[in-house]
Amino acid sequence: MEAALRTGEVKVPICTSCGRTIIPMExxxxxxxxxxxxxxxxxxxKCRKFGRPYKCAKCGFVGP
Ligand SMILES: [Zn+2]
Ligand SMILES: [Zn+2]
Incomplete structure (x- = not known):
């Protein structure tokens, strides 16, 4: 379990809009x-459905 968490940089996707972890079946x-x-x-x-804005961590672009 721990080994799986340490490999790579993207293991669990996190929603850019709400910061919530995306669960596997979502x-x-x-x-x-x-x-x-x-x-x-x-x-x-949910964020897509509600049209919540997202912000790019790199350039600061905000958009739906
Ligand atoms: Zn979200
Ligand atoms: Zn950007």
Whole structure:
């Protein structure tokens, strides 16, 4: 269990909008920042549904 957590940098996706961990069976979307393309934005289904804004950690781009 611990070994699995330590390998790689992306193991559990975290919603960029609400900061919540995406549970394995939950649907979510991931895409590159539309502005800088260097950050992967992840949004859980709820944030997508409610249109919550996300903010790019790299360039500060905010968008739905
Ligand atoms: Zn979310
Ligand atoms: Zn960006």
């Amino acid at each position: 649907r979510y979307v991931r895409f590159s920042c539309p502005n800088c393309g260097q950050i992967t934005i992840i949004r859980c289904e």
